[in-house]
Amino acid sequence: MKLGLWRNCAAVLLYLVIGIQPASAADPAPYPTRTVSIVVPTTPGGTADLLARLIGPKLAVKWGHPVIIENKPGAGTLVGTDYAAQAKPDGYTLLLTFNELATLPAINKHAKVDVVKGFERIGKIGTLPVLILANPKVQANSLRELIAEAKQNPGKLTYASNGSGGVLQLYSEMFKQEADVDIMHVPYKGALEASTAMLSGEVDVLVQFASGNVQNYVKANRTKAYAIASPERLPTLPDVPTTAEAGLPSLQLEAWYGVFAPAGTPRSIIDKVNQDVIEVLQMPDVQERLKGVGMAVDTGTPESFDAFFKKEYRRWTDLIVNAGIQSN
Incomplete structure (x- = not known):
């Protein structure tokens, strides 16, 4: 009887240890639990600012916590970019920027930020x-x-x-x-x-x-x-040919916009922000607003955005170096 009792007690204790420990290790802390800042490295009124102010309030509703937009212009986009890169990698400071990020180190001799290693790519928003x-x-x-x-x-x-x-x-x-x-x-x-x-x-x-x-x-x-300079004609300008149709198939250009986080931000947060931004971009009123400014929604996974960004970085760095271009 005593041996059976000890066995039962040991089984209960093992169950409690196994049942409690994995749950605490596997379940990430809830996010967010307070205000989230979206840094825009330009003055108010630009396309990046418009996107942040369109997406931010929708995310605030989903998350139940405020989302504030911080405009930090200066030195092109260097001031805001550097600020975001140095923020604590906890998901409470995000960066909403555009293709100029891929050109920043090559074109601005004062840039110290490593735009590849200094950020996690969360997701692409869209293209012009x-x-x-x-x-x-x-x-x-x-x-x-x-x-x-x-x-x-x-x-x-x-x-x-x-x-x-x-x-x-x-x-x-x-x-x-x-x-x-x-x-x-x-x-x-x-x-x-x-x-x-x-x-x-x-x-x-x-x-x-x-x-x-x-x-x-x-x-x-x-x-x-x-x-x-796109693979397909614009529905709003059906008579304007693509560069391929016009005789220059090698030329593809677009202005893209995306969301980034400081390097080291937990993957669980990266995935959540990515998915929530995609859900916001699928809202009819958001799509209508983006259509009005000529933007095509173009989302994907953090992995696809990471591969895209690195390709853009190499492409534009080569052009800038070969052409000897520098910012004002």
């Missing part, structure tokens, strides 16, 4: 396609004709950008590289100023995001649209 545009006074009526004109008159045609080292210069330099042409760079203070310069005839060519406003310029015949 890129159009190759020209002032209506430019004689060429197609991309092939533009390339031919540029080859016949090296350095005569001009293109506008949002500043030396800005993303519009990078897109234009990639176009020049793929088309093997020489077009002179004319930098402006911002994308709006660059668009205005092209529309007014100060410069000839502009490689620009296909935002809602830019698409309206095309529809109103205020600018020539030679091609969209």
